[in-house]
Amino acid sequence: MAAAAPPLRAPRFHARHRRISVRCAVASDATEAPAAPGARLSADCVVVGGGISGLCTAQALATKHGIGDVLVTEARARPGGNITTVERPDEGYLWEEGPNSFQPSDPVLTMAVDSGLKEDLVFGDPNAPRFVLWEGKLRPVPSKPADLPFFDLMSIPGKLRAGLGALGIRPPPPGREESVEEFVRRNLGAEVFERLIEPFCSGVYAGDPSKLSMKAAFGKVWRLEEAGGSIIGGTIKTIQERGKNPKPERDPRLPKPKGQTVASFRKGLAMLPNAITSRLGSKVKLSWKLTSITKSDSKGYVLVYETPEGIVSVQAKSVIMTIPSYVASDILRPLSSESELVEAVDRDLRKMLINPRAVDPYVLGVRVWPQAIPQFLVGHLDILDAAKSALNRSGYDGLFLGGNYVAGVALGRCVEGAYESASQISDFLTKYAYK
């Protein structure tokens, strides 16, 4: 549906409200003076949330797109979001309370190198197996095809079932979105699901594979069956396609991990958000909690924050929300209160389906999307598409959704998502905001 922008709303200013807009210079150094209270400035892009997604988006805007007029606003007094490295230098150790490692894909390595952390990267031993505790014994998970006949985590009939299923000898897809459990049981059998995938799902998502969406949570594997009629058929097709379209040359600055492994930094994962924060300098505002966002009378948005200095507002041409979905949905909900949704739906139905002079509609109810957590349940991708297109349809150009519930929960996917968001913001600022 294409609806005109809903009526604009004035921001709800607090009694102690001061209006401060911030303009940051393009250079990303830490020496820039903080914005003076009362200054009337603006930012090309405000990134809401200083977790890995938000910080990497700001860094990608600066390094890939030359957009440095950016402000990163973070509610907590420290950057990094979920990343929580605790160091006890006196006792000679550190530990991770949140994420503990990442898959060293090229986008994450690029981010690390661009943040000056190339020498601080540490990689796990690629030959160290992962284990699953099954029937009282820790059993190694196969890490290469040669291990498949010998590993003792699965029975011989279980291995045969998995092999035949992977070749396509299994029930056809049901023609509706499948959960992880449904997809894996159908394609690879019960043993693969119970002994490999279930432990993996609880490790990565802390989630229930009977509810997680295969397409959203493990899209790469899901696409194999789509593309090639079976998991092995899709793998062969993917290899053939890769041969036809070779990858662009790899950035020679990037270290090459030896085999499949995980990575971190010498002093823990917090090194990455801390390094980006110190590069961005005064562009990162800590203890700034976004309380509302409104479309401004002129182009762009007005964001209102609770800060240690009191209530502050910022004018921005574009905004990316990388805060958790349950916070974003509360903050964005006022942008479409329910009567406007009804009006928008009615307006579009009149345009598309029915006589424009039809009598007023009878409103049965209004469905507002529920708060989502990054569990990628069945239907997740449809909900995300609907949320993005609703913002577009309602005229909220330049307001982007980012973060782990959009890009994927793994840190690597958050970084890849940050590069994707930075490209979209850059396109927007180039095509629209400067006209």
Ligand SMILES: Cc1cc2nc3c(=O)[nH]c(=O)nc-3n(C[C@H](O)[C@H](O)[C@H](O)COP(=O)(O)OP(=O)(O)OC[C@H]3O[C@@H](n4cnc5c(N)ncnc54)[C@H](O)[C@@H]3O)c2cc1C
């Ligand atoms: C316990 C745990 C273990 C994990 N282990 C791994 C692992 O080993 N490997 C892996 O790859 N992934 C792991 N993950 C997943 C990964 O850590 C997350 O998906 C990723 O850190 C999310 O980053 P983000 O920036 O999208 O969101 P967040 O880290 O949630 O950042 C969002 C930020 O927004 C801020 N914010 C919230 N409200 C406001 C507001 N109103 N105004 C301004 N700012 C606001 C928050 O304070 C926060 O800093 C783990 C996650 C958890 C929780």
